[in-house]
Amino acid sequence: MAETTRRTGREGRRWPAHLLLTVGAVVTVFPLLWEVLTSFKSFGESTRVPPTILPRYWDWSNYATVFSSIPFAHEFVNTLLMTLLRTAAQLLLCSMAAYAFARIRFPGRGPIFLAFLAVLMVPGELFLLPQYQIMQDLGWLNSLQALVVPGMFSAFGTFLLRQFFMGLPVELEEAARLDGANPFTVYWRVALPLARPGLLALGILTFLWSWNDLMWPLVVNTDPAQMPLSAGLASLQGSHLTDYPVLMAGSLLATLPVIVVFVAMQRHFIQGIAFSGMKG
Numbered sequence: 555m556a557e558t559t560r561r562t563g564r565e566g567r568r569w570p571a572h573l574l575l576t577v578g579a580v581v582t583v584f585p586l587l588w589e590v591l592t593s594f595k596s597f598g599e600s601t602r603v604p605p606t607i608l609p610r611y612w613d614w615s616n617y618a619t620v621f622s623s624i625p626f627a628h629e630f631v632n633t634l635l636m637t638l639l640r641t642a643a644q645l646l647l648c649s650m651a652a653y654a655f656a657r658i659r660f661p662g663r664g665p666i667f668l669a670f671l672a673v674l675m676v677p678g679e680l681f682l683l684p685q686y687q688i689m690q691d692l693g694w695l696n697s698l699q700a701l702v703v704p705g706m707f708s709a710f711g712t713f714l715l716r717q718f719f720m721g722l723p724v725e726l727e728e729a730a731r732l733d734g735a736n737p738f739t740v741y742w743r744v745a746l747p748l749a750r751p752g753l754l755a756l757g758i759l760t761f762l763w764s765w766n767d768l769m770w771p772l773v774v775n776t777d778p779a780q781m782p783l784s785a786g787l788a789s790l791q792g793s794h795l796t797d798y799p800v801l802m803a804g805s806l807l808a809t810l811p812v813i814v815v816f817v818a819m820q821r822h823f824i825q826g827i828a829f830s831g832m833k834g
Contacts, residue, residue, distance in 0.1 A: 589806055590806060591609060593616055593799055593806050594612045594799070596611070596799065613799065616802075620804040623790060625786070626786070629786040630783055636702055636705075636764060636767075637761055640706060641757050641761050643705075644760045645753055649741075651670075652711075652712045653715075656716045657737075671709070674710060682773055689704075696774075696775050698780070705770075708760065710759075717752075718751075718752035727744055761812075765808075765811070783804075783808040787801065790804060
C-alpha cells in the first residue's frame with residue numbers, strides 16, 4: 555500500500571514534465587504535418603484566410619508538377635552523390651585528425667587544436683566568398699566536385715571524434731604497440747572499430763547537414779542539372795507568386811530519405827553522442 559502511494563506521488567509530480575514534452579512534440583511535428591496536408595491542396599485553398607487544416611479535395615497532381623517543373627531525378631542523384639561523398643570523406647579525414655589530436659603527441663598539438671575549435675566560432679557564411687573564388691580558379695563551378703570538396707572536412711567532426719577517442723581504454727592501444735603495430739595500424743585496427751558509435755553519430759549529422767545544405771549549392775552551381783534538391787526546390791519560389799502546394803510536395807519528397815535514415819539510425823546516433831561526452 556505504501557509502495558503504491560509513493561508510486562502515485564511520483565507519477566503526480568511528473569505530469570508537468572509530461573505535459574511540457576507533449577506540447578514540445580506537437581510544436582515540433584506540426585510543421586511536417588502541415589507540409590503533408592498542404593501538398594494535397596489546391597493553390598487557392600493553400601492561400602485561403604482563415605486557413606483550412608484538411609484539404610477539401612485531395613489533389614495528387616502537385617507531385618506530378620514537381621517532376622515537370624524541375625529535373626527532380628538529376629537533382630536527386632546530385633544530392634545523393636554529394637551527401638555520400640561528403641559523409642565518407644568526413645568519417646575518414648575527421649577520424650584521422652581526431653585520433654592524432656587524442657593520442658599522438660607532436661609539437662604544437664594544443665595550439666593547433668585550439669585553432670580548430672576557433673573555426674567553430676566563425677559563421678560559415680564568411681567562407682562563402684573565398685571558397686567560391688577557389689572553385690572559380692580551379693574551373694569547378696557547376697560541377698559535382700564544387701559541391702563535395704569544401705564539405706569533406708569538419709572541425710566539429712574532429713572535435714566530436716577526439717572526445718570519443720579520449721574515452722577509449724588506452725591499454726588496448728598499448729597492447730597493440732607491444733605487438734609491433736605502428737600508429738596507423740593502431741588507429742585503423744584498434745581505435746576505429748571501437749569508435750563505431752561516434753562514427754555513426756558523425757555520419758548521421760553529416761548526412762543530414764549535406765542533404766539539407768542550401769546556401770553553398772545556390773552560390774556555386776547555377777545550372778539546374780548540376781543542382782542538388784535543396785537548390786532546385788528553392789527555384790520553385792517565384793519572385794511574385796509561389797505555388798505552395800507544389801513546393802510542399804517537392805519538399806516532402808526531398809525530406810523522406812532523411813526521415814528514413816534518421817528513424818533507422820536514431821538509436822546509434824543517441825548512443826554515439828552520449829559516449830562522445832563521457833570523457834573530456
